Amino acid sequence: GDSVTQMEGPVTLSEEAFLTINCTYTATGYPSLFWYVQYPGEGLQLLLKATKADDKGSNKGFEATYRKETTSFHLEKGSVQVSDSAVYFCALTPPGGGADGLTFGKGTHLIIQP
Amino acid sequence: DAGVIQSPRHEVTEMGQEVTLRCKPISGHNSLFWYRQTMMRGLELLIYFNNNVPIDDSGMPEDRFSAKMPNASFSTLKIQPSEPRDSAVYFCASSLRTGWDQPQHFGDGTRLSIL
Secondary structure, rough: EEEEEOOOOEEEEEEEOOOEEOEEOOOOOOEEEEEEEEEOOOOEEEEEEEOOOOEEEEEEEEEOOOOOOOOOOOOOOOOOOOOOEEEEEEEEEEOOOOOOHHHHHOOOOEEEEO | OOEEEEEEEEEEEEOOOEEEEEEEEOOOEEEEOOOEEEEEEEEEEEEEEEOOOEOOOOOOOOOOOEEEEEEEEEEEEEEEOOOOHOOOEEEEEEEEEOOOOOOOEEEEOOOEEEE
């Protein structure tokens, strides 16, 4: 079945550092790929998405590029802030539908120190 | 606009009791999802509905779990009888099933503790 693998956390960085959170997936066909963010005590929020190969999703300074050849969707940000501290989830849906259930990675806890 | 509303936010009960979690999706959304989040297993999809009809319940762990969606604005997830290993955060999410890139919108979750 489909699966998503993320780097284990926690990831601890200093403010203004460069961030990469790795995500790779296993799926048939061309899934849609997502990054969700979960702040403490809250539900998940969509951060960005990409629906076909070589698409780049971006939002709030975060970016991720859909790499079909490496089955990856790594999350990057050039300069992190303390407010970026949260848990980040990589996820996919089968081809054709964001309205089917998401398959999530286990999440990466990001801690940004001032 | 109101987001997905879940109740209660916290539930503490004793083993063997019936637990009912409630969800009100975003108005106009026609897909609804129930997830469970634990430290050990991460986020798991339990069941989802399209137009109030259950489509895939393969993630429901046991017969003790059941979910209903009697109308487009309300869904319940019931555990009977509850067990300590059911302790987790349960999320409800909704989306529009009209396009392939529609995101899912999550509620703030119900933190369930079974003693």
